[in-house]
Each structure stands twice: as structure tokens, then as C-alpha cells.
Amino acid sequence: MSCHVPARYATDGLPRARGVFGRDNPRNSPTVFNAAYQTAEHWRADRDSVEDQARRALLGKPSFGNATDEEALARLRALPAPYPEEFRRAFPGDAEPVSIRNWGTAIGAYERTLLTPGPFDAFLNGDGKALGAGARAGLTAFMDEGCVQCHDGPLLGGNALRKFGVDAEYAPLTHSNPVDEGRFEITKDEADRYVFKVAPLRNVARTAPYFHDGSVATLPEAVAIMAQTQLGKQLSAERVAAIVAFLESLTGPVPATFSPL
Numbered sequence: 431m432s433c434h435v436p437a438r439y440a441t442d443g444l445p446r447a448r449g450v451f452g453r454d455n456p457r458n459s460p461t462v463f464n465a466a467y468q469t470a471e472h473w474r475a476d477r478d479s480v481e482d483q484a485r486r487a488l489l490g491k492p493s494f495g496n497a498t499d500e501e502a503l504a505r506l507r508a509l510p511a512p513y514p515e516e517f518r519r520a521f522p523g524d525a526e527p528v529s530i531r532n533w534g535t536a537i538g539a540y541e542r543t544l545l546t547p548g549p550f551d552a553f554l555n556g557d558g559k560a561l562g563a564g565a566r567a568g569l570t571a572f573m574d575e576g577c578v579q580c581h582d583g584p585l586l587g588g589n590a591l592r593k594f595g596v597d598a599e600y601a602p603l604t605h606s607n608p609v610d611e612g613r614f615e616i617t618k619d620e621a622d623r624y625v626f627k628v629a630p631l632r633n634v635a636r637t638a639p640y641f642h643d644g645s646v647a648t649l650p651e652a653v654a655i656m657a658q659t660q661l662g663k664q665l666s667a668e669r670v671a672a673i674v675a676f677l678e679s680l681t682g683p684v685p686a687t688f689s690p691l
């Protein structure tokens with residue numbers, strides 16, 4: 431529970447994730463809350479689903495996990511009670527219930543329960559008082575300024591890939607060093623340079639620091655940078671504060687099923 435800390439809304443609060451062997455990872459730890467309902471996982475959308483993410487997280491030495499599937503499987507098979515029995519109960523009729531595939535399915539099934547509806551959902555469901563005047567003004571600004579062009583759907587993001595830096599390069603504003611080239615590193619396609627997954631915004635007020643490399647410490651700064659890089663706009667401090675008030679309405683309670691060990 432050092433990577434997905436409940437009090438930090440299932441993130442680690444660090445700019446970049448620290449792997450199980452203490453090595454820094456190149457990118458910021460995403461939260462597991464609501465993560466299952468994205469169209470793909472991770473900043474570069476290189477995991478198809480939370481199930482795929484969980485399976486592949488077993489590998490990845492030297493930062494994470496094991497060197498080979500065989501090594502990972504040996505460790506799963508060595509898990510003490512109650513795991514062997516629980517796997518048998520969860521996957522009845524499966525000759526080998528303890529498998530990498532079933533491990534991913536089980537972790538994914540759990541992650542699919544980690545939802546955090548907040549005041550914005552109550553508002554959408556018809557409770558006009560669920561958002562204060564500030565948050566309502568922020569919602570209007572979020573729509574009028576064009577944030578919704580990318581941050582849409584139930585998670586306000588997590589369903590598309592876009593360039594970080596449409597109107598202005600991101601690195602001079604975020605002071606990122608090194609500069610991550612995003613999906614380009616995976617596809618080597620020039621059109622993918624600096625392309626990242628549109629970040630989902632649920633609980634964003636609680637998951638600092640921001641962006642794929644955790645390069646920006648506060649939400650107002652992150653909002654102002656988004657307006658510059660994605661929309662070519664300089665927002666006033668008041669406008670930024672309004673949007674932040676709206677984003678705070680996307681914070682819901684930590685799920686009761688998510689507790690420290």
C-alpha cells in the first residue's frame with residue numbers, strides 16, 4: 431500500500447512512481463480509483479485494461495515484479511492461505527485456478543468496484559444544490575473554454591489520446607526534465623510525439639502532483655498550463671480558481687473496500 435495510498439486517493443504523492451525495488455519509474459503513479467472504466471491504462475495507453483495492467487505488472491524487472499512469467503507464476507503458486515482456496519472458489523472448474531490470467535481477472539474485478547461518485551454526480555442526478563455557485567461557475571468555464579473537447583465522458587477523460595502541447599510546447603511550462611515523448615517511444619510514429627492519454631479528472635484535486643511526470647505541484651498551475659498548451663489561452667486567476675472549484679466537486683469518498691492492509 432505504499433504506491434496506492436488511501437489517504438492520497440490511491441496515488442503515492444510522488445512525482446514519479448517508485449518501483450518495488452526502490453528504483454524510480456519514469457512516470458507518475460496513476461490512481462486505481464475509477465481506472466477500470468478508461469479505454470486504456472497508463473499515461474501512454476499501453477495497457478488494454480486493468481486486467482491487462484495487473485497481469486503485466488507481474489513482470490518488469492528491474493523496477494517491478496519478476497523477470498519471467500515462470501518466475502511470476504511460481505510466486506503466485508507459493509502464496510499462502512487463503513489464496514489457493516480463494517482462487518479455487520473464484521474460478522471453479524478451472525484445472526489451474528492459480529494462473530497469471532486469473533490473477534489479472536481477479537485484480538481487475540476488484541478494481542472495477544473502486545468507484546468514487548462525488549457532488550458532481552449528485553448534481554447530474556438532479557440535485558441542483560450539490561454544487562455551490564463557485565463550482566457551477568467553474569463547470570460553465572470548463573465547458574466554455576473547451577476543456578470538454580478532451581475531458582469528457584464519465585471520468586472526464588481516460589478515453590482518448592491527445593498531444594500534450596497542441597498550441598504551446600509543454601516542457602518549457604512544466605519544466606519537465608527529461609522531456610517524455612509519450613506514445614512516440616512505443617510506436618515511433620511522428621504523429622505520436624508528445625501524445626499521452628487524456629487524464630481522467632475524478633479526484634484530481636486530491637492526486638497532486640500533476641501530469642505524466644508529476645512535474646507540476648498544484649492544481650491551479652496545472653489548469654493554467656492546460657489552457658495554454660491545449661487551447662492557446664491565458665486564463666485569469668479568477669477563471670482558473672472557478673475551474674478548480676468545479677474540479678473539487680469530482681472528489682468522492684474513498685471506497686469502503688479500499689483500506690490499508
Ligand code: HEC
Pocket residue numbers: 473572575576577578579580581591592593594596626627628629630634637639640641642643652653656657660661673
Ligand atoms: C486537446 C485536449 C485537451 C484539452 C482541450 C484539455 N486537456 Fe487537460 N489533459 C489532456 C492530456 C493529453 C492530459 C495528459 C497530459 C500529460 O500529463 O501528459 C491532460 C491532463 C490534465 C490534467 C492533469 C491531470 C493529472 O492527473 O495529472 C488536468 C488537471 C487537466 N488536464 C485539466 C484540463 C482543463 C481544466 C482544461 C481546460 C482549461 C483541459 N485540461 C483541456 C488533454 C486536454
